[in-house]
Amino acid sequence: MKPNRPFQIFIVILILITVAIAAVFLLIEKKKEKVDKPLDEISSAWLQFRMGEYNQAIKRFQMVLDGVPENSPERIQALYGLACTHWLKQLPYGDKATAAELFNEIITKSPDSEYAAWSTLALVRMQHIVISGTTPDYPVVRKLYQQVYDKYPKHTAGHEAFIYMIGTYLAAFTKEDAEYAKGKLDEFIKDNPNSPFISSAWGLYARACQNLNLKQERLDAMLKELEKREIDPRNPFMDNSSAYWAIASVAEFEVGDFDTARKYYRMMLKEYPRERRNFGANKAIERMDAMEEKLREEN
Template sequence: MADVTDSKCQTSQFEICNTVCHTPIENNSMSPKHGIVCLLCLLLTSLVACQRQSELTNGDYAGYFDKATEELVCFNFPVSYDMFADLLEVIPADHELYYRSLFAKATCAQHITPPTQELLDEATKLFEQVASECPDKNLAGRAIINLGRIAELRDYPGDIIDLDTARKYYQQLIDTYPNEDLADEAILWKAGTYIQVVGDKQSKEQGVTMLEDWLAKRPDNAFASPMWTYLGQTYELELDNPQRSLECYIKADKIGLPAESSISAFYWRMAIMAQKIPSQLDTCVKYYQKIIKITPTSGRAFEAKLALDELAKAHPEKNIQVPEIELYQIGQ
């Protein structure tokens, strides 16, 4: 076993040296400068490989897991993939980190670029194992969602989108955990598989109905704001219903906008949309005012102030208040 490991290490070292030095390591005519660089590469690679091998040999699975995870969160998927593969060769199946390691390796396989059918097939197999065997329902549920995403998206040239399979995975979570966050997220993804169908209004309406029915049943679910936001976008951009779109955006705003939202852009869209609907003048004014008060340093604050000035002149009976743009609020 040691001989095999040493052989792998040596092969890796030769490859690194050849890449860095642009001179084959076996070339006896390399310059002293190249020789020093190659020696440093060999030394560094040996130290890293030996340290990792030592951790696994000594049974420090948690330490090795943490280091592999560090590579994963830094999007260094190939290195993390290899590390989790090494860990899974030695870690017992009943260890608390076993299924997390399986999940992590699957995640790496799913995201390594360029993606290939072989990698995605491996990711699918590993996620299926986690989904069927892991006692942690959150990890198992996340694996099922990832299986749905693999089926839903085109990952490599020639990959076939399979919305029916994706919907089955999402529905599996909805049926298994109907009153939990996993189901809330799954219904959001499932509805998206209908809304995203290009040129099919009936399919889009089916996805919209799915979300609205779910929100009626679970109005305070953890994904309520993204759901209302998605509904607003769909009504605005896909179904040409600005009134309903605005209503959905307002509900999302009351709950709290999704973290990834640009607040000033979101409020600007709402104000512009409301301005085109005669019955929504008060809503229009409200969101122009919010842009000025909440995002005074945004590029839209000045434009919002100009818009309010015009509205105040056009509707003197409304006594529209135009806030000042306070860029610096010292002492507050």
């Protein structure tokens, strides 16, 4: 059979045209993938993360990783986002192996960036957070938290690690643990009086005193905790009323310091007129007045 030459040429041309069209489309797609504003893309990926759209978040972080230079700061940011998403996408465990790999890549590639500090903390958090009903390996976790603090003593992540570490000691309820925590907190407060976690540190100090039955010291620490407390003015549920109530009740029933108790009950009444516990605060003031009156009469 004689080959049909024009037909063969037509087929070849057709194939060439198809390949050319595919190449053009591929180029267009490639161009589309190039990230013009990586920071906006990272913000958008985090938004997807917060909305619970983890696959979308991974896709966008990956897009930034593919579209920015190897050693750019945006790459580290995207890596951090990607690592967090892999870790937290499916609870309770997520893809810890991939997350750990990515966190370690950040620490290796950019050891001085703040993302290295957050990544180091995240690696410990992954060990601390265990499935409900099981107990974390506290000795190991404490050691690792201490290492994060030692490595980043002036970074928020380091301070956060310290706070988490102390929390594990105070949750143990032994006298030795409480004493150890109190001692460590003493040092931390002296070394970092302006730490962003200073109020939490005083709160934990109060808790250590409670475990050790040091009543006056507990009250003093609670007052310090309040003094250093940060309030987010945009959060209507975040106010000082609970702190006032807690201080007043400890002053009244643990320390017997009625003046301090009265002061904080009154502050609650004045600053939070809609507070549900105001009836109790009024009654407490009446109760203390009556008690003192009775004792005076007895004397």
